[in-house]
Amino acid sequence: MRESMSEPPATAPDGDDAEDGVIVTRALTKRYRGGQLAVDALDLTVPAGSVFGFLGPNGSGKTTTIRMLMGLIEPTSGTARVLGRPMPRGARAVLPRVGALIEGPALYGFLSGRDNLLRYDAADPTADPRTRRHRVAAALDRVGLTAAAGKKAKAYSLGMKQRLGLAAALLQPRKLLVLDEPTNGLDPQGMREIRTLVRELADDGTTVFVSSHLLDEIEQVCTHAAVMAQGRLITQGTVTDLAAGLRGRLVVTTPDTGDAARVLKENGVTDVVVAEDRVRGEAPEGELADLTAALVKAGVRVRGFGIERASLEDAFMALTGEGFDVAG
Template sequence: MTDTAAEAGETEAETGPVPGSVIETRGLTKRYRGGQLAVDGLDLAVPAGSVFGFLGPNGSGKTTTIRMLMGLIAPTSGTAHVLGCRMPAASRTVLPQVGALIEGPALYPFLTGRGNLVRFDSADPAADPRTRRARVENALDRVGLAAAAGKKARTYSLGMKQRLGLAAALLQPRGLLVLDEPTNGLDPQGMREIRSLVRDLAAEGTTVFLSSHLLDEIEQVCTHAAVMARGRLLVQGPVAELAAGARGRLAVTTPDPGDAARILAEHGATGLVTEGDRVSADAPPGGTEPADLNAALVRGGVRVRAFGIERASLEDAFVALTGEGFDVAG
């Protein structure tokens, strides 16, 4: 079996059926030689104008999905529509409207940062050579590389190479931007700048599809997210709703953590963790009121300095869905 459009039985572009979705897949499946099932019946919908976070543990099928969306490999079965057109059949129509930074940028190490962008822009048949210099300088400025534009790319740090790859994706206005680990190698200030840039692009009307192993990053910048595991989609939707779906944890601050943990356990709390003067736990099943637990602590002689339910994070939702930790690169 070969990764060609013929493998998927696709010979011409097809209009996507769902208005308002920049990316839509139905039953998207990829099985490699030897029977390895990388993506299994994926139904994904990315709303127009969203910043969509794509999460999954190692081996979840995340990278394979992105490669199918970009027409780099064909699905074994199912369909993928990007910007309303069937992929990979419509690659020539769709890809000029898509900016992508996937699996790290491919750069010419002997050229300067500016020279790389000039080369990339020259390869675009739709790019007007009369305005090339302005496009290149604007892209360098947007990613914070104007001062380093004259340095050879081989001297760039990993973070600088990431910035240059992102600048290449921004040379032309894009309806869709696909970013794979866009803050990889960046220092905290660089990460904040890229997050701000992503927000600005979304405000300008660009849909951003972003994969990251940093759940905090997804929670800060994304409006929607999807979680994959073992090739299957577990959940997708607005980030706030995904986090709200995870149960928050009880948190007690007290100079009597041992007694607090004992009393909470007696009342059915589980997953107890004690760190210094702080005790956290999963609330008892059955809808026990937090006020009743607080009263029980006070009756037991525990000096309660603070008591409450912590808001569940996207990390909590991810762990609850996959049973795995939050290092989800892959």
């Protein structure tokens, strides 16, 4: 697409992506009428080729951030660059290289799934009409909707609508894919398929930006993540590093759970929880061998003893001090 004269040329069309990040924001701020501060001085960097999880509790500013990145709303102040270009000013150059599924797909209920995609593809001025049906068939196959392609969209389940919205985002090769709750309404099998698809896209060189409330899903598929709370960025980095700073929970496997729980509490272990044949708790600082010695001395039959690796959910709770909610 030809750019307007006011749009400055990128120094290198894809070089900025690799060097600085596919998404880069600096002091990005959005304040609504009445003084509500939705996003507060956000400095975010999404590395090229990453699967980036965007996390935060209800009202943390995730969706507002995504809408600014896609040029749907303008920031109050600060800057956002996507694929090396400023947004929203560079939207005409950027958006053809971005696939997005935000706040659920917009579908024509009276059209079939296939006809919805044909309509989407026809609205893309960069799409070659000669290969339209091939692209639509490939996108339907990739999200597992070939068998339901002729069914009217109004008869689709929520999970099928999510798949169709994802297929629309994949009609053309994309440098960046932005997904807001991509597994919403999917059964476990569908969630696994979407995870696999996201990994395949990343392996093919597409950067995937995922906003989700399913921390376990994020941990399984994402390489990097950022945590938002009350409009501010709390932390960002690799998923491994976010949890690495936390000490995992102590786990003791034993048939003598009552005695084990008592001994652990007496030796400084807090938040002790008994579940079946396991006792878990927050281990105190110090030598863990002293705990095993105390258990053995008390006659507790220890069948397993160790530290569970801290999860992304543990890190989220430690950073925000609250549980997770879906909206953002």
